[in-house]
Amino acid sequence: MKQILLGVILLSVFSCKTEREQLNLSQGLHISNVTIITTEDGNYNPYIGHIIVDNDSIVLVSKNEPHIKGNYEKIDGTGKFIIPGLIDSHVHITEVQGMLPHHMEKYPELTKEFNSQMPRSYLYYGFTTLINLGGISEEQIASFNSQPAKPDLFHTGNSGAPVANGYPMNFAPEEFRFEAAPNFIYLESEAANTPDKFEPSNHTPKAVVERIKKSGAIAVKSYFESGFRGMPKLPVPTKGIMSNLQEETRSNGLVLIVHGNSLESHSFLSDVGVDVLAHGLWNWEKYKDVPTDSLPLEIKQTLDLQIQKQIGYMPTLTVIAGEEALADDDFFKQHELKKVVPQKLLDWYKTEEGQWFAKELFGEYSAAEVHEIYGNIQAHAMLALKYLSYNNGLLLFGTDTPSAPTYGNQPGINGFWELRLMEEAGVPLDKILSSATINNAKMFHLDASIGSLTKGKKANMLLLEKNPLQNINAYNTIENIFIGGKNIKRTDLEVKQ
């Protein structure tokens, strides 16, 4: 018996060594001798191996070189690194950066040029999946998807789920705001300010979530914002409404993401236990003037609750940087902007008209004053993020591009800036990579098809010259972007001059 067992063991060891996997590809890709960087659980063990793709899927990830027949392209990955395509789970692709709707109407050519470059700019910086968190129409989805090279797009329906007259409905004039937010949630306290033609029963959390689900959304976006920058006090959801919205969202198989960046909102939303916070905790309210090197106890306790409940946390540090950029004379000197933003639009930003938002935000402030105010907010945002990251909070990469009508949040490159800011905040490089890949994929129930380099998943991958676990600037050394197995050279995605 012993001898038979030994024989079986020897045979299996022997067969492992000699038997090369046989593959017959129809439309294949073989990336050989490449350092494979992928994780399912946040731990990375990079190794040199081979990735084989057929049509749009990964068919083999292995240390051993397989035997391949059929039709395929071979790419020598020696000295290079391969990672899953990046996922930005907080974007707004319905905007033209720096413009309001009336600007877009006035300059249809700029709008058109921007919209045909924008999906390419996201791919240029490695973003192969985007989640649009806000209203999007079927026409806008179709127009994005009609572009020849584009990331995979997911969304949260025709509108977010704000409470009646709450943020961000407050930005629209009263006569349009209800039509513009078909998924608003009825609030008893706003009954007098809600037009009669909107039936309360069509605006319960249940009715709203069902409508959002029907529109093909993967998540529900809601808001807790009592106002900022001199806004009048805004209505906010009650605990009952938010809990109900969370229950309805889960029972429909969706994910609830809620806007909030203040201590008040983070504390409320952590208490309810929503799935995801759409922003970091940077508005420290009564603690706003405390030194930027330690966390007040109340902030720490709020973050601890988020860690304990494993609430997804999107740092969105570029929200702050993207506004601050409007006071920065050197912003347009960054030559890489020319690769992702059409030149005519860059020129328009510098005109009197293009500076409208800069004037509105910072009219009476000097650049030095702006940098002091925003520097303080960013330091708080980074401190909260560092704490969360060192205590096993659940980080989800999200930029909020663009977070406001600012030209400081350009598609694709804003994601690269976000990655750099996360590193500056002290988030370890492995956690940065998993936040933009497997964590987002799992949270949004996309991990059966994306988020890691695994057999059977969609071939959304990036080939890099440098190692992103060693240097944050590696994300700017992408050579090839693979989307659904299609190989795109990075330089082919640049703005055509």
Ligand SMILES: [Zn+2]
């Ligand atoms: Zn947003």
